[in-house]
Amino acid sequence: MLKDKAPTSGSRQKTLRVRKSEATRKRILDAAAILFGDQGYTATTLRQIAKRARIDAGSIYYYFASKxxxxxxxxxxxxxxxxxxxxxxxxxxxxxxxxxxxxxxxxxxxxxxxxxxxxxxxxxxxxxxxxxxxxxxxxxxxxxxxxxxxxxxxxxxxxxxxxxxxxxxxxxxxxxxxxxxxxxxxxxxxxxxxxxxxxxxxxxxxxxxxxxx
Amino acid sequence: MLKDKAPTSGSRQKTLRVRKSEATRKRILDAAAILFGDQGYTATTLRQIAKRARIDAGSIYYYFASKxxxxxxxxxxxxxxxxxxxxxxxxxxxxxxxxxxxxxxxxxxxxxxxxxxxxxxxxxxxxxxxxxxxxxxxxxxxxxxxxxxxxxxxxxxxxxxxxxxxxxxxxxxxxxxxxxxxxxxxxxxxxxxxxxxxxxxxxxxxxxxxxxx
Amino acid sequence: MLKDKAPTSGSRQKTLRVRKSEATRKRILDAAAILFGDQGYTATTLRQIAKRARIDAGSIYYYFASKxxxxxxxxxxxxxxxxxxxxxxxxxxxxxxxxxxxxxxxxxxxxxxxxxxxxxxxxxxxxxxxxxxxxxxxxxxxxxxxxxxxxxxxxxxxxxxxxxxxxxxxxxxxxxxxxxxxxxxxxxxxxxxxxxxxxxxxxxxxxxxxxxx
Amino acid sequence: MLKDKAPTSGSRQKTLRVRKSEATRKRILDAAAILFGDQGYTATTLRQIAKRARIDAGSIYYYFASKxxxxxxxxxxxxxxxxxxxxxxxxxxxxxxxxxxxxxxxxxxxxxxxxxxxxxxxxxxxxxxxxxxxxxxxxxxxxxxxxxxxxxxxxxxxxxxxxxxxxxxxxxxxxxxxxxxxxxxxxxxxxxxxxxxxxxxxxxxxxxxxxxx
DNA sequence: AATGAATGAGCGTTCATTCAT
DNA sequence: TATGAATGAACGCTCATTCAT
The missing domain is CATH 1.10.357.10 (Tetracycline Repressor, domain 2)
Structure with a gap:
């Protein structure tokens, strides 16, 4: 029983991390969707997307390979x-x-x-x-x-x-x-x-x- | 009337010049219209417009104050x-x-x-x-x-x-x-x-x- | 004779401009050669080259299409x-x-x-x-x-x-x-x-x- | 002597761990040596080194303080x-x-x-x-x-x-x-x-x- | 012992714009 | 009337590095 707890806690942590990661990814996409729709693709900059997604512009590339x-x-x-x-x-x-x-x-x-x-x-x-x-x-x-x-x-x-x-x-x-x-x-x-x-x-x-x- | 009938050589030149000038202006606008429609405003560069209008990018500013x-x-x-x-x-x-x-x-x-x-x-x-x-x-x-x-x-x-x-x-x-x-x-x-x-x-x-x- | 002067002056100006342009180009190349030799190609930045050539980094692209x-x-x-x-x-x-x-x-x-x-x-x-x-x-x-x-x-x-x-x-x-x-x-x-x-x-x-x- | 003869299970693990650790360290250095030699120091990225050493880029910092x-x-x-x-x-x-x-x-x-x-x-x-x-x-x-x-x-x-x-x-x-x-x-x-x-x-x-x- | 996520500075490059000529 | 040269801000993107876990 006790033994079981640790791995569970471990996998729960992993799950949380995965969730957080996916949440960030989604924030980026959400921001991009809004901005693309408002201003167009070219007129939207990665820095605008990043700002809206509350991350640093460089971090976007952890989730996406390109604009x-x-x-x-x-x-x-x-x-x-x-x-x-x-x-x-x-x-x-x-x-x-x-x-x-x-x-x-x-x-x-x-x-x-x-x-x-x-x-x-x-x-x-x-x-x-x-x-x-x-x-x-x-x-x-x-x-x-x-x-x-x-x-x-x-x-x-x-x-x-x-x-x-x-x-x-x-x-x-x-x-x-x-x-x-x-x-x-x-x-x-x-x-x-x-x-x-x-x-x-x-x-x-x-x-x-x-x-x- | 007089003007139309016997324009001085000077004013004829002026007229021609004005016409040429307006022709260039139109070439710029034509080019811009096509490119804006095709690619969007932001995605269109002044150099593309200039190229299509067969003038130098800098020269656009003789006709227009800004993009x-x-x-x-x-x-x-x-x-x-x-x-x-x-x-x-x-x-x-x-x-x-x-x-x-x-x-x-x-x-x-x-x-x-x-x-x-x-x-x-x-x-x-x-x-x-x-x-x-x-x-x-x-x-x-x-x-x-x-x-x-x-x-x-x-x-x-x-x-x-x-x-x-x-x-x-x-x-x-x-x-x-x-x-x-x-x-x-x-x-x-x-x-x-x-x-x-x-x-x-x-x-x-x-x-x-x-x-x- | 007199007539000849103006065109001459014009072409002289053009020549001067061409010379100045070529001088800038050469300054860029000189700077690049020194820096490439000292630090290697990758370690040399266009901004370093520009600084040494006493121009703005963006201006390099008037003369060269790429690093x-x-x-x-x-x-x-x-x-x-x-x-x-x-x-x-x-x-x-x-x-x-x-x-x-x-x-x-x-x-x-x-x-x-x-x-x-x-x-x-x-x-x-x-x-x-x-x-x-x-x-x-x-x-x-x-x-x-x-x-x-x-x-x-x-x-x-x-x-x-x-x-x-x-x-x-x-x-x-x-x-x-x-x-x-x-x-x-x-x-x-x-x-x-x-x-x-x-x-x-x-x-x-x-x-x-x-x-x- | 004693150690060699009958190592506690704990110390054996430690030894293995140390060995594994040093093996990883060596893999990083090996990768770096090859890449530095091939591409130069600046042109080589930590991610390339990490990839070749089969670890995560961030993990390099467990072994080395800097590039x-x-x-x-x-x-x-x-x-x-x-x-x-x-x-x-x-x-x-x-x-x-x-x-x-x-x-x-x-x-x-x-x-x-x-x-x-x-x-x-x-x-x-x-x-x-x-x-x-x-x-x-x-x-x-x-x-x-x-x-x-x-x-x-x-x-x-x-x-x-x-x-x-x-x-x-x-x-x-x-x-x-x-x-x-x-x-x-x-x-x-x-x-x-x-x-x-x-x-x-x-x-x-x-x-x-x-x-x- | 190692990772995944994130940062921020800086990179090569582009672009609207300026200006002397 | 028009150009060639130059600027400087910003762009998409990369990188060494950090840090919580």
């Missing part, structure tokens, strides 16, 4: 975050939900992640177009998978007759997600519209149109 | 370009045109300017979110004016009964222009969709919705 | 300096000079260049073994040419019977130039031996041996 | 190694051996240690000129002693009439050891010349000269 490696990880987490959140939210819907409802929840969750929950997702959406082709390529597979998930929802809706049979689904996706992602540029959390309302309005406009009845 | 001044001018031209193009295109429509038609032309022209015609407009849309608050503010008035123009179109359409009376026009604008501006991120001039078709599809989805009839 | 480019040029000048000095000195000897005399002059000039005249040559000899293989390779052709020059002298001497027919000339060269280059490690300009005497002693030992007569 | 302390020890071992090897080899010669033979053996052993056996000696010879004056000074006494040993051999040879009475022995030493040490720069273990032959050739050239008989 670009931080970028990659931020971008990856960014897509994974939305993907997982959206897939989970949609997956949790009662099976009898309408496809329109599924889409609404998807939009809502995507917007919520983008605008509120994940600095990583905002960063990804905000800087993707301006990082190097190579960095883009490293993120592309995940993006494709996420896009495929949306296409699946749209197709199911069309098959079920909830979307007009003549609609070009790829275009619909670009149309809807364009508006949704662009909201990042004007959404002000301090102002009126709740994200839920916004998502609902977007879906209503998309499904029913704004023309007269 | 930021170039940014301001690029951004301003960016908004002015779309504004003018769109307002002109809409203004040239026959008075009896439907409001929906007016909107379609507005979208078409905006997209055309953004995706094809003006590197300034692409740069503006691409980098606005990531330049300093101050630089954004310096561009804000023009943006507001342009937004007001769109609102006018929407209001007229609503007044004429072409848009449902219950639609929140501000939101409609954000929804539509979001998709439109976002197209910059995925539009590939080498691929199928013509800009005209794209604009038309977007308007159709917006007005008629994608739901079943 | 390694400075290294290359220092190394190249180092070999060229000895090569040219030695070849010229030997070439200026009266044609009837003995081959032993030619060798003595070659040794003398090589040592003089190495120990007194050229910081570039000392640097080259001092750091060659410790720079990257690539940097070595970039210097190798010039070294081979210089070695070939020495071989020619030795062969001529052997053909003329001034060197024993059985001597392995490559080994003789390595033996002699080894001693000569190594002198860099112990030669103290403040102490007794003049370089001329040193060179003479070395040649005498090599030709006549130190064994009893 | 410079490692340098000192490497340099000291470097000179001690040749000194001891050469003195022993010469000491083991039959008393009736000629002085020329003694010198030949000394040269042979010095070269063998430098070129084959001891990374410490190569490091010492390779980097001495480029470490700080202080580090040089800390090595100087040992070097002087080693030089004195050579001088003794030369003097004995001269006294015995095997070296011309007029030869300047200090210069002879510098001449010979210069060639010998310089061999480090060109000797290629993969190529023809055995070290023994090389040493013999050098001595023959030195004693008999290369001039015609």
């Amino acid at each position: 670009e490696e931080i970028l990659d990880e931020v971008m990856e987490i960014g897509i994974r975050s939305v993907s997982e959140a959206v897939e989970q939210a949609v997956g949790e819907l009662p099976p009898e939900s309408s496809h329109r409802r599924r889409l609404e929840v998807a939009v809502e969750t995507h917007m919520y992640t983008l605008l509120r929950y994940s600095a990583y997702t905002s960063a990804n959406i905000a800087i993707f177009a301006q990082v190097s082709r190579k960095a883009q390529d490293r993120n592309r597979l995940l993006r494709k998978r996420y896009a495929a998930f949306w296409n699946d929802i749209f197709e199911a809706a069309q098959d079920a007759g909830e979307i007009s049979a003549t609609a070009d689904l790829s275009l619909v996706r670009l149309f809807l997600l364009g508006s949704v992602n662009w909201s990042m540029q004007w959404y002000d959390p301090k102002k009126k519209n709740s994200i839920d309302e916004l998502a609902h309005s977007f879906c209503t406009m998309l499904f029913d149109g704004i023309g007269p009845k | 930021e001044e170039i940014l301001d001018e690029v951004m301003e031209i960016g908004i002015r370009s779309v504004s003018e193009a769109v307002e002109q295109a809409v203004g040239e429509l026959p008075p009896e045109s439907s409001h929906r038609r007016r909107l379609e032309v507005a979208v078409e022209t905006h997209m055309y300017t953004l995706l094809r015609y003006s590197a300034y407009t692409s740069a503006n849309i691409a980098i606005f979110a990531q330049v300093s608050r101050k630089a954004q503010d310096r561009n804000r008035l023009l943006r507001k004016r342009y937004a007001a123009f769109w609102n006018d179109i929407f209001e007229a359409a609503q007044d004429a009964g072409e848009i449902s009376a219950t639609a929140d026009l501000s939101l409609v604008r954000l929804f539509l222009l979001g998709s439109v501006n976002w197209s910059m991120q995925w539009y590939d001039p080498k691929k199928k969709n013509s800009i005209d078709e794209l604009a038309h599809s977007f308007c159709t989805m917006l007005f008629d919705g994608i739901g079943p009839k | 390694e480019e400075i290294l290359d040029e220092v190394m190249e000048i180092g070999i060229r300096s000895v090569s040219e000095a030695v070849e010229q000195a030997v070439g200026e000897l009266p044609p009837e000079s003995s081959h032993r005399r030619r060798l003595e002059v070659a040794v003398e000039t090589h040592m003089y260049t190495l120990l007194r005249y050229s910081a570039y040559t000392s640097a080259n000899i001092a750091i060659f073994a410790q720079v990257s293989r690539k940097a070595q390779d970039r210097n190798r052709l010039l070294r081979k040419r210089y070695a070939a020059f020495w071989n020619d002298i030795f062969e001529a001497a052997q053909d003329a019977g001034e060197i024993s027919a059985t001597a392995d000339l490559s080994l003789v060269r390595l033996f002699l130039l080894g001693s000569v280059n190594w002198s860099m490690q112990w030669y103290d300009p403040k102490k007794k031996n003049s370089i001329d005497e040193l060179a003479h002693s070395f040649c005498t030992m090599l030709f006549d041996g130190i064994g009893p007569k | 410079e302390e490692i340098l000192d020890e490497v340099m000291e071992i470097g000179i001690r190694s040749v000194s001891e090897a050469v003195e022993q080899a010469v000491g083991e010669l039959p008393p009736e051996s000629s002085h020329r033979r003694r010198l030949e053996v000394a040269v042979e052993t010095h070269m063998y240690t430098l070129l084959r056996y001891s990374a410490y000696t190569s490091a010492n010879i390779a980097i001495f000129a480029q470490v700080s004056r202080k580090a040089q000074d800390r090595n100087r006494l040992l070097r002087k002693r080693y030089a004195a040993f050579w001088n003794d051999i030369f003097e004995a040879a001269q006294d015995a009439g095997e070296i011309s009475a007029t030869a300047d022995l200090s210069l002879v030493r510098l001449f010979l050891l210069g060639s010998v040490n310089w061999s480090m720069q060109w000797y290629d273990p993969k190529k023809k010349n055995s070290i023994d032959e090389l040493a013999h050739s050098f001595c023959t050239m030195l004693f008999d000269g290369i001039g015609p008989k």
Whole structure:
């Protein structure tokens, strides 16, 4: 019994250390995500990241081999975050939900992640177009998978007759997600519209149109 | 009159010089617009701009006081370009045109300017979110004016009964222009969709919705 | 006549500027040669070079693309300096000079260049073994040419019977130039031996041996 | 005695620990010697040394107070190694051996240690000129002693009439050891010349000269 | 006896900017 | 009108070193 204690204490210490180490790593990533999203990748300096993460600039290299490696990880987490959140939210819907409802929840969750929950997702959406082709390529597979998930929802809706049979689904996706992602540029959390309302309005406009009845 | 008819040799030289000077200035701005749009503001160096404009990096300061001044001018031209193009295109429509038609032309022209015609407009849309608050503010008035123009179109359409009376026009604008501006991120001039078709599809989805009839 | 003056003055100015520019470039190289020779390539910082050249560290990059480019040029000048000095000195000897005399002059000039005249040559000899293989390779052709020059002298001497027919000339060269280059490690300009005497002693030992007569 | 016969389990552990500790220490020094010799002192990082010694970079400080302390020890071992090897080899010669033979053996052993056996000696010879004056000074006494040993051999040879009475022995030493040490720069273990032959050739050239008989 | 985490100074290099000409 | 030369601050990154465990 007594004997057992020491090793346990030892492994507990190790665990604590590992946790602390991972906490530092996360602080760096968090800081980077916020700054990348705000100022862009190039405009963000490692010293800014370090300051925000409350460590010395040099220490970053204990965790990451280069600024670009931080970028990659931020971008990856960014897509994974939305993907997982959206897939989970949609997956949790009662099976009898309408496809329109599924889409609404998807939009809502995507917007919520983008605008509120994940600095990583905002960063990804905000800087993707301006990082190097190579960095883009490293993120592309995940993006494709996420896009495929949306296409699946749209197709199911069309098959079920909830979307007009003549609609070009790829275009619909670009149309809807364009508006949704662009909201990042004007959404002000301090102002009126709740994200839920916004998502609902977007879906209503998309499904029913704004023309007269 | 006199001036035009028989300019002294001296003033002709001056005119030529002024013209040359302005041509150089334009070359600098053109270069900056393209590079800012491609790589972002921070990632673009004055030496890159100078190289593209075929002058010496130091010479830029003969025309501009700072990199930021170039940014301001690029951004301003960016908004002015779309504004003018769109307002002109809409203004040239026959008075009896439907409001929906007016909107379609507005979208078409905006997209055309953004995706094809003006590197300034692409740069503006691409980098606005990531330049300093101050630089954004310096561009804000023009943006507001342009937004007001769109609102006018929407209001007229609503007044004429072409848009449902219950639609929140501000939101409609954000929804539509979001998709439109976002197209910059995925539009590939080498691929199928013509800009005209794209604009038309977007308007159709917006007005008629994608739901079943 | 009068007309001619202005352009002349212009080109004179240009010439002056070019000269000043080249003077700065040379100051950088001179500083680098001395420091590389004293401390080694890695241990020498660009800031040290800049300080010695009386410019700002950043300015070095107006003249050189990298520290390694400075290294290359220092190394190249180092070999060229000895090569040219030695070849010229030997070439200026009266044609009837003995081959032993030619060798003595070659040794003398090589040592003089190495120990007194050229910081570039000392640097080259001092750091060659410790720079990257690539940097070595970039210097190798010039070294081979210089070695070939020495071989020619030795062969001529052997053909003329001034060197024993059985001597392995490559080994003789390595033996002699080894001693000569190594002198860099112990030669103290403040102490007794003049370089001329040193060179003479070395040649005498090599030709006549130190064994009893 | 007692200790050796029946060491307590505690002391045996201590002995093992001490041995392990010294083994680690040696691994660090070995690694440092090789790397210093290959790349120079400044170009070698503690992390490279640690990697080669298969320990963590921070752990080096358990054994050495600083990088410079490692340098000192490497340099000291470097000179001690040749000194001891050469003195022993010469000491083991039959008393009736000629002085020329003694010198030949000394040269042979010095070269063998430098070129084959001891990374410490190569490091010492390779980097001495480029470490700080202080580090040089800390090595100087040992070097002087080693030089004195050579001088003794030369003097004995001269006294015995095997070296011309007029030869300047200090210069002879510098001449010979210069060639010998310089061999480090060109000797290629993969190529023809055995070290023994090389040493013999050098001595023959030195004693008999290369001039015609 | 050894490690993992962190530091901070300094490195090679870049960049917007200045200024004499 | 424009350039070539230079600056100096800051950048991404490396390194010897420290220290709690």
